[in-house]
Amino acid sequence: MPTRVFHWSLAILVLLAWVTSEAEGALFWTHLATGYGVMGLVVFRLAWGVAGTRHARFSDFLYPWSVVRTHMKEMLQPAPARFLGHTPAGGWMIVILLAVLAVLVASGLFAGDEGEKGPLAHIAGAGLADGLGEVHEILNTLLWSLIAVHVAAVLFVSFSTKDNLIRAMWTGRKKNLANLNETVAEDIPPVGALRVAASVAFGIAAVVAVLW
Numbered sequence: 001m002p003t004r005v006f007h008w009s010l011a012i013l014v015l016l017a018w019v020t021s022e023a024e025g026a027l028f029w030t031h032l033a034t035g036y037g038v039m040g041l042v043v044f045r046l047a048w049g050v051a052g053t054r055h056a057r058f059s060d061f062l063y064p065w066s067v068v069r070t071h072m073k074e075m076l077q078p079a080p081a082r083f084l085g086h087t088p089a090g091g092w093m094i095v096i097l098l099a100v101l102a103v104l105v106a107s108g109l110f111a112g113d114e115g116e117k118g119p120l121a122h123i124a125g126a127g128l129a130d131g132l133g134e135v136h137e138i139l140n141t142l143l144w145s146l147i148a149v150h151v152a153a154v155l156f157v158s159f160s161t162k163d164n165l166i167r168a169m170w171t172g173r174k175k176n177l178a179n180l181n182e183t184v185a186e187d188i189p190p191v192g193a194l195r196v197a198a199s200v201a202f203g204i205a206a207v208v209a210v211l212w
C-alpha cells in the first residue's frame with residue numbers, strides 16, 4: 001500500500017511541478033511546494049526501499065544483468081517467467097527514475113538567477129545558481145523522456161506478459177499467468193506501522209530541514 005500510494009502521488013506531483021514551473025513572481029511558491037512534495041516522496045522511497053515490505057525493497061527487485069537480459073528476450077515469447085514484484089527491467093528503471101528525480105530536486109534547491117530562486121540559491125552564489133538552473137531544465141527534459149519510456153514499457157510488458165501492470169500497481173495484486181482467472185497474492189506479513197511511520201518521518205524531516 002505505501003508503495004502504491006507513493007507511486008501515484010509521485011506521478012501527480014511530478015506533473016504538477018512541471019505545470020507550475022512556468023509560474024512567475026508571487027505564484028512561484030506553487031512550483032517550490034510541489035517540488036518539496038516530490039523531494040519528500042523520493043526520500044521516503046529511499047527509506048522504504050530498505051525498511052519496506054518484501055516487494056518494495058531494492059534488494060527484491062534489483063536483478064543482475066543476466067536476468068534482466070533474459071527477461072527482456074522472453075517478453076517476446078508466449079510464456080515469459082513471472083515476477084510477483086517489480087519486473088527486472090522495471091526494477092532498474094525505478095533506480096534511474098529515483099536518481100534523476102533526486103538530482104533534479106537537488107539542482108532546483110540551489111538554482112535561480114535574478115528571477116525565481118530556489119531556497120538555497122544564496123549558498124551556491126549567482127554564477128553557479130544560474131548554471132544549476134540550466135542543469136535543472138535539462139534534467140526535466142531527461143525525466144520526461146524516461147517517463148515516456150517507462151509508460152511505454154509498462155504498456156508493452158502488460159501486453160506481452162498478459163499481466164496488467166497498471167492494475168497491479170493500483171491493486172497490489174497480479175494475475176496468475178498459469179490460470180488467468182486467478183489472482184495471485186503472496187502470504188506477505190501485514191505492513192509494519194512503525195516502518196511506515198519511520199520512512200514517512202524521513203521524507204518529512206528532509207523537507208523540514210531544507211525549509212528550516
Ligand code: HEM
Pocket residue numbers: 013014017018021022031032034035036038039101104105106107108109110111112113115116117118119129130132133134136137140
Ligand atoms: C519533479 C520536480 C521538478 C520539476 C519537474 C521541475 C521543473 C522545472 C522546470 C521545467 C523549470 C524551468 C521553467 C522555465 O523557466 O521554463 C524549473 C525552474 C525552476 N525550478 Fe523546478 N522542477 C522540479 C523541482 C524543483 C524543486 C524541488 C525546486 C526547489 C525547491 C525547484 C526550483 C526551481 C527554480 C528555482 C527554478 C527557476 C530556475 C531559473 O530560473 O534558473 N524545482 N523547474
Ligand code: HEM
Pocket residue numbers: 003006007010011012014015045056085086087088089090091094097098147150151154165166169
Ligand atoms: C510522472 C510520472 C511517473 C513517474 C515519475 C513514475 C515513477 C515510477 C516509479 C519510481 C516506480 C517504482 C515504484 C516503486 O516501487 O516505488 C514506478 C513503477 C511503476 N509505474 Fe510509474 N511513474 C510515472 C507514471 C506512471 C504511469 C502514467 C503509469 C501507468 C501507465 C505507471 C505505471 C507504473 C507501473 C505499472 C509500475 C510498476 C512497474 C513494474 O512492476 O515493473 N507509472 N513508476
